Amino acid sequence: MTTISADAAATVARCLSARRPSPATMTIFGAGGDLTKRLIMPALYNLVRADRLPDEFAIIGFDHNDQTTDAWRQNLTKTMHTFARAGKGEAIDEQAWSWLVGRMQYMRGDFNQPETFTQLGKLLADQQKRQNGTANVLFYLAVADRFFGPVIEQLGRAGLTRQSDGAWRRVIVEKPFGHDFASAEALNAQILKVLSEDQIYRIDHFLGKETVQNILVLRFANGIFEPLWNRDHVDHVQITAAETVGVEARGRFYEQTGALRDMVPNHLFQLLAMIAMEPPISFDADAVRAKKTELFQALHPISPDDAVRGQYGAGVVLGQKVQGYRQEPNVAQDSTTETYVALKLGIDNWRWAGVPFYLRTGKHLSARTTEIAVQFRQAPYALFRDTPVERLPANILTLRIQPDEGLSLSFSAKRPGPEIEIDGVDMDFAYRDYFAPLASVGYETLIYDCLIGDATLFQRADTVEAAWCAVQGLLDAWARTPATDFPNYAAGSAGPEAADRLLARDKRAWLPIRADHTHGKPSA
Ligand code: BG6
Numbered sequence: 001m002t003t004i005s006a007d008a009a010a011t012v013a014r015c016l017s018a019r020r021p022s023p024a025t026m027t028i029f030g031a032g033g034d035l036t037k038r039l040i041m042p043a044l045y046n047l048v049r050a051d052r053l054p055d056e057f058a059i060i061g062f063d064h065n066d067q068t069t070d071a072w073r074q075n076l077t078k079t080m081h082t083f084a085r086a087g088k089g090e091a092i093d094e095q096a097w098s099w100l101v102g103r104m105q106y107m108r109g110d111f112n113q114p115e116t117f118t119q120l121g122k123l124l125a126d127q128q129k130r131q132n133g134t135a136n137v138l139f140y141l142a143v144a145d146r147f148f149g150p151v152i153e154q155l156g157r158a159g160l161t162r163q164s165d166g167a168w169r170r171v172i173v174e175k176p177f178g179h180d181f182a183s184a185e186a187l188n189a190q191i192l193k194v195l196s197e198d199q200i201y202r203i204d205h206f207l208g209k210e211t212v213q214n215i216l217v218l219r220f221a222n223g224i225f226e227p228l229w230n231r232d233h234v235d236h237v238q239i240t241a242a243e244t245v246g247v248e249a250r251g252r253f254y255e256q257t258g259a260l261r262d263m264v265p266n267h268l269f270q271l272l273a274m275i276a277m278e279p280p281i282s283f284d285a286d287a288v289r290a291k292k293t294e295l296f297q298a299l300h301p302i303s304p305d306d307a308v309r310g311q312y313g314a315g316v317v318l319g320q321k322v323q324g325y326r327q328e329p330n331v332a333q334d335s336t337t338e339t340y341v342a343l344k345l346g347i348d349n350w351r352w353a354g355v356p357f358y359l360r361t362g363k364h365l366s367a368r369t370t371e372i373a374v375q376f377r378q379a380p381y382a383l384f385r386d387t388p389v390e391r392l393p394a395n396i397l398t399l400r401i402q403p404d405e406g407l408s409l410s411f412s413a414k415r416p417g418p419e420i421e422i423d424g425v426d427m428d429f430a431y432r433d434y435f436a437p438l439a440s441v442g443y444e445t446l447i448y449d450c451l452i453g454d455a456t457l458f459q460r461a462d463t464v465e466a467a468w469c470a471v472q473g474l475l476d477a478w479a480r481t482p483a484t485d486f487p488n489y490a491a492g493s494a495g496p497e498a499a500d501r502l503l504a505r506d507k508r509a510w511l512p513i514r515a516d517h518t519h520g521k522p523s524a
Pocket of ligand 1: 175
């Protein structure tokens with residue numbers, strides 16, 4: 001296990017304290033909603049415990065429900081016990097939670113009423129007086145996407161987004177950012193009338209995952225990978241985000257969305273960008289985001305022949321019988337919404353031309369796992385008698401995003417004995433073996449980064465638009481020709497057979513979908 005010296009520890013401490021957020025007030029729109037109780041509050045609580053919030057910090061919870069500050073605090077105190085994974089089963093740290101609760105104030109209002117925003121302005125001004133003049137405000141839009149534009153417009157009209165005397169005003173916008181290219185472009189245009197790009201923090205929660213952030217460190221802080229990271233050495237890449245959950249209670253939303261919109265231009269593309277983008281000239285937000293945008297712009301238009309859609313029927317997931325998608329609440333009995341998608345993508349640039357990137361994601365699959373597998377080319381010729389090159393196990397570098405975060409490299413080794421017999425083995429690194437787990441719900445870094453003004457992990461307008469643009473042709477093609485073979489995979493399986501054919505066509509195979517990480521051989 002690696003330890004850091006006292007000097008290094010002091011340097012880290014210095015850097016962190018230098019990056020302590022300045023005093024601020026956070027205003028949460030949707031204070032009574034699910035996101036607030038499941039993720040935002042637990043993330044703030046974890047930030048308090050990690051001593052990452054400024055002393056002068058306040059929260060204004062804003063929603064349309066009539067409730068008092070006391071009632072809001074009490075409700076959240078109840079839900080905190082469920083959602084703050086302060087080390088599973090661990091009791092809440094009462095001191096940290098009361099620190100936060102004491103700074104929380106509730107305000108009822110209607111997102112469509114201008115008076116509400118005037119009133120919010122007064123509240124913020126009072127807060128500013130109480131906090132020795134702190135005028136920094138983070139507005140968090142934890143509301144349904146139809147409110148993003150209207151709320152920002154109201155904030156603008158009330159003068160609440162104006163930055164003056166060094167004070168900042170920032171807005172966090174949740175997913176989904178548009179439902180296609182045109183709506184994303186229109187939403188950007190609408191909010192950019194009020195805010196400048198550097199005030200907007202568009203969230204993709206996959207970027208809050210430690211292991212996703214670590215991809216860039218793996219690639220650019222180590223000398224050994226980058227020389228191999230190109231078409232000369234990489235055969236293909238597989239990106240998988242498999243879920244065991246079904247659509248749950250989200251039928252109404254999901255019917256309009258489907259797996260392609262829900263997961264691909266956002267979460268899966270973020271993984272794709274991390275793995276395939278060119279090295280940025282620095283880790284400044286704009287340098288990183290420019291490289292991501294370039295990558296999305298280099299994506300070859302996706303042909304429907306390179307895409308597979310699926311919908312789950314009844315089946316057994318993790319030992320439990322589950323119903324088909326069409327039987328879920330608020331789902332049409334003849335729904336043609338896809339709950340699974342697999343794609344073959346090509347990147348038209350010098351590094352990746354000709355290297356396929358296979359992406360797949362689906363609900364109610366056999367295991368929950370998100371991972372990226374970079375499969376390297378085979379050795380050029382068979383040096384070993386009786387072991388043809390195509391039978392040598394492939395070298396695969398697997399980045400496990402969740403669960404069981406880590407990395408493994410599979411390669412060939414000689415089986416002990418007088419004969420030269422070759423077998424595939426794994427070299428494995430698991431985060432948990434080296435680092436103590438941090439209490440995290442995945443939003444801590446995102447909120448903290450917004451407070452310190454680091455937008456690296458957030459989406460820029462052009463990045464979001466380039467991502468939608470890359471899938472727009474396929475969205476249109478699928479809308480023109482609804483699927484006729486749904487349901488086409490059983491819940492609890494690895495997805496539709498057509499997805500296997502997509503790779504078999506190229507003489508390749510998906511790696512098995514498994515929650516544990518030893519891959520062994522591809523599923524033939
Ligand atoms: C959300 C999607 O953005 O991401 C969900 O809307 C999906 O459908 C979820 O289940 C996956 O996120 P995670 O962090 O659970 O892998």
